[in-house]
Structure formats: C-alpha cells, structure tokens
Amino acid sequence: MLKRLFPVSFLENPGTINQDIKAFQIYDSRISKYLFLCLKGLSPYILKQFRKQVTTVDSLRFEDFSIMPIPMPPLAEQQRILDRVAELQPDIDAYEKAQTKLQAIEQRFPDDMKKSLLQYAIEGKLVPQRKEEGTAKDLLAEIRAEKARLVKEKKIKKFKPLPAITDDEKPFDIPDSWEWVRLGELGEWCSGATPSRQHPEYFGGKIPWLKTGDLNDGYIKEVPEYITDDGFKNSSTKINPIGSVLIAMYGATIGKLGILKIPATTNQACCACELVHEMYNKYLFYFLFANRKYFIKKGAGGAQPNISKAKITNTVMPLPPLAEQYRIVAKLEELLPLCQQLASHP
Structure with a gap:
C-alpha cells in the first residue's frame, strides 16, 4: 500500500511539480543517491516512519515528512552500500519479477480453480462412477420416451430430430457410463417475448416477467417487473414452471443463468429449458455455467452479439447417470464456496 502511495x-x-508531490532538495549532493535509495527501497524501518505520519486521508504533510528520521552512515559507507546494491541489483530484479509472477498466479488461482472444478465435473473426473447407478444410455432412453408421450398427449410441441453427434464435436473423453447428447434432447426450450410498451395496461399485473438483466447465476425468487393477463395473452411469451433453467441469449449478458424458484415469463432475450423426466436441472445449470465462454464466442460476429435457440439446443453435452448428476452437483457446491473464500481473502 505505502509503496504505491509514496512513489x-x-x-x-x-x-516543476504540482501540489501532490513533495520535493526534497539536498543541501549536500553527495548524500542524495543514498537518500534516494533509502526512500525508494522503503525498508521496514522507513515504512514504519511513513506509517506514523500518514493521515486519515492517506496523505503525508510536508512538515511531518521533513522531520522524519533517516539512518545516515558515513559518506564512504554510503558509497559501499550503493556499490553493494548495484552488485545485487540483478538478483533483486529477478526476485521482484518472480514475486510479481507469483502474485499474479495467486490472484488468478481462485478463478482458475473454479474453472478446473467445473471442467472436471463435466468430464466425469470430479466424483467416481458407480456401476449400481446405471448408465446415461438408460436415462436418455427414458427421457426420449417421456418426450414422445408428452408430444402424443399434445402437452409439448413435436420436436425436429436433432443431427447425430460426430466425433469432431466431442472435445474430450467421457466415462463409459456417460453419453453425449444435444441440449435439445433434454427438455423443451423456448424464448419469451415483450408485451407492447405502447400498452401500459400490459404491465403492472401479477405475472412475473423476467429480463436477462434479472438473471443472477443462481435461483430466481423474485423479479422487479410484472405483466397483466392482457399482456400475457397479447404476446408470445409463456409461463415457465419452477425449476426451469434460463440462459441469456443477447448482448453483454450472453450466458448469464438462472433457475426459477417461481413460475415466470421472460422476454425474447432469454431462453428457458423445462426439463422432462428426471434430469437434474442443477447439473444442466453447472454445465451451462462451465461453458459460458463457449456461448459468448458463439454469439460474436454480429452487430448485436447473440446466440439463437438453435445454437443452444444443438450444443453437445456429456450426460452422466442421474444419481451421478446429484453427486457431481453436491461436490461442486461443497468445493466452489472455498474458491470464493480464497478470492475474498488475498
């Protein structure tokens, strides 16, 4: 702190200088280089003197600075000190460079650890596989059967078949009990809409209406804006049930996430996934969270960065068995707070 405060x-x-700089004109120029070394080096002793004089507004008064005691050796010894420092300067510079590099690593460590944990989670390396938990192939068959039933009962729209996953789309190996799937297979994905702002009567009702700015990378328990029944009927938005996973598709918020704790509608910049069968929504949430940079990159290139619903539903995801999804999430929620603690305690 003081080294930055008193360069x-x-x-x-x-x-000439401005009022924020203090000039120290030396009566005997022979001691100027030694004095400069003392102040530049900010030894523990000099630091202690500075701390004594710093005011509550982080400034050093001239009268306090001028009476600060400085250890002063004989001239000959001053020169020997300067010569010795010059001799050691390459080592000092190397140490400072190493220290700077270490500090940068320490600053990045919490975020790097968080990314590593998320990557381990989606690669099947965070928790061990258990044979008795079955396979993702069985889970996927159940999901497809449930979707077919819901389509037959006209509870969801008929979906277009998704393209087969090629080997080139698989960025890493996964456990034998896992399967590669496209996100569109896991549930019904839909974007929302904005009722016409030209009709004030469409707003201020009782139906929660969520915008991408309301996404918080966590649970959504309340929203700042609501629409009326007329606003809902006169727009193409829909009510997404509790547990739906939301992802922002436009602008600076691309990849921002949320999980609904309340039924809510959304605007057109937000895509919601209502999962079918017993797929764990928090595993999907953490997969999307781990791949935020992927979605941001997918959205780049246009005047208005965006990812379409098609880009989301065609994204490939490694799917673990259901019980392993729960164990992965539990382990992440045990370890990720530790990364946050590291980040908040430099």
Whole structure:
C-alpha cells in the first residue's frame, strides 16, 4: 500500500511539480543517491516512519515528512552500500519479477480453480462412477420416451430430430457410463417475448416477467417487473414452471443463468429449458455455467452479439447417470464456496 502511495523519483534535471508531490532538495549532493535509495527501497524501518505520519486521508504533510528520521552512515559507507546494491541489483530484479509472477498466479488461482472444478465435473473426473447407478444410455432412453408421450398427449410441441453427434464435436473423453447428447434432447426450450410498451395496461399485473438483466447465476425468487393477463395473452411469451433453467441469449449478458424458484415469463432475450423426466436441472445449470465462454464466442460476429435457440439446443453435452448428476452437483457446491473464500481473502 505505502509503496504505491509514496512513489519516489530522482530528478536529474531542473523541473516543476504540482501540489501532490513533495520535493526534497539536498543541501549536500553527495548524500542524495543514498537518500534516494533509502526512500525508494522503503525498508521496514522507513515504512514504519511513513506509517506514523500518514493521515486519515492517506496523505503525508510536508512538515511531518521533513522531520522524519533517516539512518545516515558515513559518506564512504554510503558509497559501499550503493556499490553493494548495484552488485545485487540483478538478483533483486529477478526476485521482484518472480514475486510479481507469483502474485499474479495467486490472484488468478481462485478463478482458475473454479474453472478446473467445473471442467472436471463435466468430464466425469470430479466424483467416481458407480456401476449400481446405471448408465446415461438408460436415462436418455427414458427421457426420449417421456418426450414422445408428452408430444402424443399434445402437452409439448413435436420436436425436429436433432443431427447425430460426430466425433469432431466431442472435445474430450467421457466415462463409459456417460453419453453425449444435444441440449435439445433434454427438455423443451423456448424464448419469451415483450408485451407492447405502447400498452401500459400490459404491465403492472401479477405475472412475473423476467429480463436477462434479472438473471443472477443462481435461483430466481423474485423479479422487479410484472405483466397483466392482457399482456400475457397479447404476446408470445409463456409461463415457465419452477425449476426451469434460463440462459441469456443477447448482448453483454450472453450466458448469464438462472433457475426459477417461481413460475415466470421472460422476454425474447432469454431462453428457458423445462426439463422432462428426471434430469437434474442443477447439473444442466453447472454445465451451462462451465461453458459460458463457449456461448459468448458463439454469439460474436454480429452487430448485436447473440446466440439463437438453435445454437443452444444443438450444443453437445456429456450426460452422466442421474444419481451421478446429484453427486457431481453436491461436490461442486461443497468445493466452489472455498474458491470464493480464497478470492475474498488475498
């Protein structure tokens, strides 16, 4: 803190300064380089003196600075100190460079650890596989059967067959009990709509209406805006049930997530997934969270960055057996808070 607060420079040529800089004109120029070294180095002793003089507004008064005690050796010893420092300077510079690199690593570590945990989770490396939990192939068959039943009963729309997954689309190997799937297979995905703002009577009702700015990468328990029954009927939005997973598709919020704790409608910039069968919504949430940069990259290139519903539903995902999904989420929620604690305690 003090090294940043009190930078020191050696003036080689005459010059002027502003009111925030204190100039120390040395009566005997022979001691100037040693004094500069003392102030520049900010030894524990000098730091202690500075701390004594710093005011509550983080400033150093001239009168306090001028009476600050400085250890002063004989001139000959000053020169020997300067010579020794010059001799050691390459080692000092190397140490400072290494220290700077280490500090950068320490600053990145919580975020890097978080990314690693999420990546391990979706690669099947975070928790061990258990044979008694079955396979994702069985789970996928149940999901497809449930979707077919819902289509037959006209509870959901008939979906277009998704293309087969090629080997080139599989970025890493997964456990034998897992399966690669497209997100569109897991549930019904839909975007919302915005009732016409030209009709004030469409707003201020009792139906929660969520915008991408309301997504918080967590549970959505309330929203700031509501629409009326007329607003709902006169737009193409729909009410998404509790448990739906939401992802932002447009602009700076691409990839922002939420899980509904309340039934809610959304605007057109938000895509909601209502999962079928027993797929665990929090596993889907963490998969989407781990792949935020992927979706941001997918949305780049246009005047208005966006990812379409088709880009989302065609995304491939490694699917674990249902019981393993729950164990993965439990382990993530045990470990991710530790990353946050590391980030908040430098």
